[in-house]
Amino acid sequence: MEAILLRSRSLVVPAAATLLLAGLAVPAAPPAQAAPPPSAVPKPQQYATEAADVMSARVLARLSGKRVEALSERDESATTWVNPDGSLTSELSSGPIRFQRDGKWVDVDLTLEPAADGSIIPRAHPEGLRLGGAGGTRARSMAETRTAKARTLATIGEGDQQITLQWKGGLRSVQRMNTCFRQVCRVRVAESPLGHKNVAAAPRVRTGGQACLTT
Incomplete structure (x- = not known):
């Protein structure tokens, strides 16, 4: 009897192909998304004062x-x-701290500034104070003041309520709210001395000038 030997053959699939097929079955991961911006911090509500x-x-x-x-x-x-x-x-307050100008309240400001006409004026004064600028020749004696030309030292108010203080003799310009002309007079700019809406321009006549009050 003749014996017949049968050999079985098996099919071998490469490993690389197996991995490739498996990779096709895996879905791709979604792209990363940016984090949302932080919410803006709300500003506190502003109220009128x-x-x-x-x-x-x-x-x-x-x-x-x-x-x-x-x-x-x-x-x-x-x-x-x-x-x-x-x-x-x-x-x-013991004196005015504000006044009406063109229908609006304005804070009193006694800072002195030069005006176009050469006088000196506060930035904001309730009675429109105006001080005379530098000028004139200082008299050397009381006798010379009698013939010297009078110059405006200070003016306050308007119309028939205006008061003017004049000075015979030369004076330097007032640059500060409290200015003393040695041996002549002291000028103090204020919003309301003694509770009244005035400005003190008080002369202390010794030599070199003469004060004249005009109303």
Whole structure:
């Protein structure tokens, strides 16, 4: 009997091909997304520091937690505030701290500045003070002052309410709110000396000049 030997053959698939096929079955990862921007920090709400009347100021003071000025109570020397708890606080000054100009409140400012005509004026004065600039020749004796030409030292007010202080003899320019001309006079610029809306320009005549008050 003849024996027949049968050999079985197996199919060998390369490993690389297997890996390639497996890779095709895996889905690709989604692209990375940028992180959302942080939310903007909200700014605190801004409240007005003044209101037309006490009732409106009381509402604003309660909302803001800070005191609010009631404009209806404002005058030349007083300021009234409404506090967050609803109470009122009034601040009083011995003289004017503000005045009306063209229908608006203006703070008093006694800083002296030269004017176009050579005089010296405060930046903001309730009575329109004007001081004379430098000029004239200082008299060497009291006798010379009698014939010397009078010069305006200070003017305040307008119209029939105007008061002018004149000086016979030369003076240097007033540059500060409190200026002393040695042995002649002292000039003090103020918003309200002695509680009145005036400006003190008080002469202390010794030598070299003579004061004349014109009203």
